[in-house]
Amino acid sequence: MLKVERISKTFGKGSINEKLAIDDLNLTVNKGDFIAIIGSNGAGKSTLLNCISGVYGIDSGSIMLGDINLTKLPEYKRSKFIGRVFQDPLRGTAFDMTIEENLAIASTKNKSIGLQRGLNKKERELFREKLALLDMGLENRMKQKSKLLSGGQRQALTLFMAVVSEPKLLLLDEHIAALDPGAAKKVLALTDEFSKTPDLCTLMITHNMKAALAHGNRTILMKDGKIVMDLYGEERKKMTVEKLIAQFDIDNDRMLL
Amino acid sequence: MTFGAVIGSVELGLIYSIMALGVFLSFRTLNTPDLTVDGSIVTGMAVSAMICSIGGNPWLALIAAFIAGCLAGFVSALLNTKLGIQPLLAGILVMLALYSVNLRIMGGRANIAIIKSDTVYKNFEELVQSQYSSIILGLIILILITACFYYFLRTRLGFALRATGDNEDMVRSSGINSDAMRLLGMGLSNGMVGLAGGLLAQYQSVSDIGMGVGMVVVGLASVIIGEAVFGTTSLLRRLIAVSLGAILYRMIIALAFNLGMPSTDLKLISAVIVTIALSTGVLGEKFSIPALFQKGGKNNAKS
Numbered sequence: 001m002l003k004v005e006r007i008s009k010t011f012g013k014g015s016i017n018e019k020l021a022i023d024d025l026n027l028t029v030n031k032g033d034f035i036a037i038i039g040s041n042g043a044g045k046s047t048l049l050n051c052i053s054g055v056y057g058i059d060s061g062s063i064m065l066g067d068i069n070l071t072k073l074p075e076y077k078r079s080k081f082i083g084r085v086f087q088d089p090l091r092g093t094a095f096d097m098t099i100e101e102n103l104a105i106a107s108t109k110n111k112s113i114g115l116q117r118g119l120n121k122k123e124r125e126l127f128r129e130k131l132a133l134l135d136m137g138l139e140n141r142m143k144q145k146s147k148l149l150s151g152g153q154r155q156a157l158t159l160f161m162a163v164v165s166e167p168k169l170l171l172l173d174e175h176i177a178a179l180d181p182g183a184a185k186k187v188l189a190l191t192d193e194f195s196k197t198p199d200l201c202t203l204m205i206t207h208n209m210k211a212a213l214a215h216g217n218r219t220i221l222m223k224d225g226k227i228v229m230d231l232y233g234e235e236r237k238k239m240t241v242e243k244l245i246a247q248f249d250i251d252n253d254r255m256l257l
Numbered sequence: 258m259t260f261g262a263v264i265g266s267v268e269l270g271l272i273y274s275i276m277a278l279g280v281f282l283s284f285r286t287l288n289t290p291d292l293t294v295d296g297s298i299v300t301g302m303a304v305s306a307m308i309c310s311i312g313g314n315p316w317l318a319l320i321a322a323f324i325a326g327c328l329a330g331f332v333s334a335l336l337n338t339k340l341g342i343q344p345l346l347a348g349i350l351v352m353l354a355l356y357s358v359n360l361r362i363m364g365g366r367a368n369i370a371i372i373k374s375d376t377v378y379k380n381f382e383e384l385v386q387s388q389y390s391s392i393i394l395g396l397i398i399l400i401l402i403t404a405c406f407y408y409f410l411r412t413r414l415g416f417a418l419r420a421t422g423d424n425e426d427m428v429r430s431s432g433i434n435s436d437a438m439r440l441l442g443m444g445l446s447n448g449m450v451g452l453a454g455g456l457l458a459q460y461q462s463v464s465d466i467g468m469g470v471g472m473v474v475v476g477l478a479s480v481i482i483g484e485a486v487f488g489t490t491s492l493l494r495r496l497i498a499v500s501l502g503a504i505l506y507r508m509i510i511a512l513a514f515n516l517g518m519p520s521t522d523l524k525l526i527s528a529v530i531v532t533i534a535l536s537t538g539v540l541g542e543k544f545s546i547p548a549l550f551q552k553g554g555k556n557n558a559k560s
Contacts, residue, residue, distance in 0.1 A: 053430070079432040086426070094423035097416070105416050109432040115409070118416040161431075 001201050002029035002052070002169055007061030009044075009051055009225075021047040022058070023225035029169075034195040034202040034216030038209065038244075044225040045205045049171045052203075054078040065168055080109055083162030085155065085175040092158025095147035099138060099157065102146050103127045106161035134160060134190065152183025156190055163194045170195065172204040176211075188215060209241045221247060258515045264392065266511040270504030271395030272456045273479060275402055277503040278496065279326075279449030280476030286410070287442045288422035289337075292348030292473050296355025297329040297447040299469035301454025303362040306464030309374040316377060319455045325362075326451015327444040329355055334443035338436040352469075359466055368465040376459035391460065398456070402449065403496050409445075410492060418442050450476075471524050474531050479503035481534035506530070 009022040021044045029035060037045050050056050052063055054075035063070040070078050085092060093102045104119045104127075124142070131139040134156050138149075146154060155175060162170060172191065176184040192215055195202040206212050212219050219236055221229035221244075229247060231239055276298060283291035301322035308318035329351060336347035363369050382390040409415045420428045421438040428435045450472075458464040483502020489495045513526055 074434075076429045076432055076434045079430050082430075084430045091424065091426050094420035094427055096423050097419055101416055102420075104413070105420050105428070105431050105433070108413050108417075111413075113413045113417055113433065115412045115414060118411050118413050165432075 001031045001033075001066060001199070002027070003062075003064040004028070004048075004052065005062045005064070007051060007058045007063065009047055009056060009058050021225050022051060024061075025226060027220075027227060029201045029203070031199045031201065033218055034192075035204065035218040035220055036212035036216045037203060037205045037220045037222060038207070038212045039222035043222040045222050046173055047225075048222070049084075049173050049203060049205065052078075052169070053082055053084055053171055081168045083165070083167035083170045085158050085162050085170075085172045087174040087177050089151040089154040089158065089178060092161065093146040093149075093154055096145060098143050098145055099131075099149075100124060100127055100142040102157065103131075103161060103164065107164050109165035109167075130160070130164070136186075150183070152179050152186065155179060155183070155187050159187060159190055159194065163197065163200075166197070168199065168201065170200060170202040172202065174205050174207065177207065191215065209244050213239055213241065213244065219244075258512055262511050262515060263508070264389070266507035267504055268391045268395055268460065270507035271392065271399050271500075272453055272460060273475065273503040273507060274399050274453075274500035275456065276450050276453035276472065277476050277479035277483070277499045278402065278406055279446045279453065280473065281480050281496070281499045282406075282442060282446040282449065284477060284480060286419055286422045287439065287446070289344040289439075289443075290348070290473075290477070291330075291333065291443065291446060292345065293329055293333040293351045293355075293443070293447055294348075294450050294473040294476055295469040295471070296352040296359065297326045297450045298454035298457070298472045299359045299464075299466060300325045300329055300355055300362065301451030302458035302464040302468060303359045303369070303454075303466075304451070305455030306369045306371050306458040307362060307364075309371045309376055309459060310369055312374065315375050315380065315459055318459070319377065319452060322455025322458075323448045323452040326454065327448035329451070330443040330445070330447030331440060333447070334440040337443075338439050356466070359469075363464060363466065367467070368463055370463045371458070372462045374462075376462065377456070378460055395456075399500060402452070403500060406449075407493055407496055414441075471527055474527050475506065476503075478527060478531045478534060479506045481531065482506055485534065 004025060004027040007022055007025050008020070011017070011019045011021055025048065037048070039045050047056065051058050052070070054070065054073060058071070065081055068081065094105065100119055104123065107123070128139045128142060131142070136153055136156055138153065138157060146157065149157065159175065175191075176187050179187060188211060191202070191204065194200075195216070202216065204216065213236070217232060219231040219239070220227055276294070280291070280294060283289050304325045305318040305322040308321055309315050333347050333351045336342045336350060337344045342350070360367070378391055378394060381394040385393060387393065410419060417428060417433045418438050418441060420431070421433075421435050421442065425435045428438065457468070479502040480499050481502070482505055483498040483500065484495065486505065487494070487498030487501050489498065509530065510523065510526070514520065518526065
């Protein structure tokens with residue numbers, strides 16, 4: 001489904017701070033895959049997702065999503081096929097707009113944007129029904145501004161907004177890192193549920209080793225802009241957190257948890 | 258303050274309201290302080306006055322003033338989005354450039370009087386035969402603009418525009434071209450400012466190259482005063498508050514004149530008012546006047 005072929009990305013080319021963030025990387029994601037991406041800070045995980053989503057242009061290589069060549073498309077055009085959730089809960093919603101207005105924006109991805117009414121009764125009902133599935137009481141707060149939500153609620157809403165327009169690809173950049181354990185568990189459970197959507201590919205960056213093995217069907221380890229380990233099937237089932245940690249130097253206590 | 262002075266400030270205030278709505282669109286909705294306003298309001302005045310002075314239809318002159326304002330806004334937005342110039346600096350550049358452009362529109366003259374030409378105010382006065390005709394006309398136009406603006410902000414396009422000011426990342430990840438939204442927003446914003454300029458020229462029967470100085474400050478003052486005094490609970494209320502803020506601002510200025518302030522101190526007083534208004538904004542919503550009448554923000558506590 002997603003085919004990333006030999007992509008490279010260098011920041012600050014020609015300067016003292018030149019950094020090769022992605023180094024000739026290949027990755028094929030099959031339909032329905034849910035991949036957890038791990039790796040120490042600076043390994044290129046976020047850069048990889050940002051290259052796929054179009055935040056950064058790549059220096060070489062190609063990115064194909066099905067038959068669609070994403071390589072040269074601007075970020076906003078790629079977004080039609082891609083749902084994203086960022087680490088910072090503030091980045092996912094328009095804070096001064098209501099929950100239902102946020103949802104309306106997210107659900108217009110594949111519709112034309114013109115002078116139609118932003119929200120009609122039918123859509124409101126649909127949003128209310130779907131929000132109830134999150135089980136956070138958001139369906140009764142649809143007219144409240146999203147800045148009034150807690151981080152966990154906001155992240156759940158963002159995740160919901162990311163999948164509401166049925167994307168082909170879901171990119172999660174440490175989307176539970178800023179949440180308290182309870183909220184993180186809840187959002188992770190929702191992630192599991194949404195990732196079961198047929199044909200949806202999910203890429204999730206995490207620093208949580210346990211989550212990286214317990215969720216999804218594949219685990220990828222990145223180092224210095226390359227994929228150094230790709231676990232799936234039986235091999236992945238046999239893998240333990242301890243063994244995984246042994247695979248690379250730990251310099252971050254958070255990873256042990 | 259005399260009754261005539263009050264009427265005069267309301268008449269002017271109704272025109273400035275439209276400009277304030279334009280400033281609201283850039284400053285609040287797009288979250289970008291836009292200095293293009295100082296130039297685009299004169300562009301509107303110049304275009305409107307020129308069309309009136311050659312005997313053109315004054316309504317057509319207003320539409321042309323709107324379009325001219327839009328174009329100025331587009332340039333500012335393009336400098337910002339395509340060339341990566343900071344919005345504040347882009348506004349200053351366009352404002353500066355517009356000074357020359359405006360002089361060209363006015364045929365190289367620093368001012369154009371249109372006392373003998375048809376204007377919408379004169380035509381309307383003949384029609385209704387009332388001493389309040391300017392207020393009625395101003396009110397009709399303002400209501401029309403506010404209604405269109407309100408309707409627009411509630412369309413899908415309007416949603417996208419508002420979200421662009423809130424969170425550009427979110428807009429782009431929702432498949433919306435945020436640069437196009439900025440272009441649209443800045444265009445509309447300066448279009449409204451140009452329209453206000455067009456009305457102003459016809460109301461005062463003169464277009465003057467120096468009229469634009471500090472207009473953005475007047476617009477900001479109207480937005481901030483209006484929001485602080487009349488509240489921001491819903492979008493419609495906010496738009497009305499901004500309009501009323503512009504009228505209130507004119508009243509304050511008229512009162513200051515009435516108390517003996519020399520007219521040459523006007524800009525200083527405007528700057529002081531905006532400084533006070535902005536700093537109370539820093540103190541938070543707690544200090545806004547509507548909040549003083551409520552019992553300690555219960556609505557927020559619920560969440």
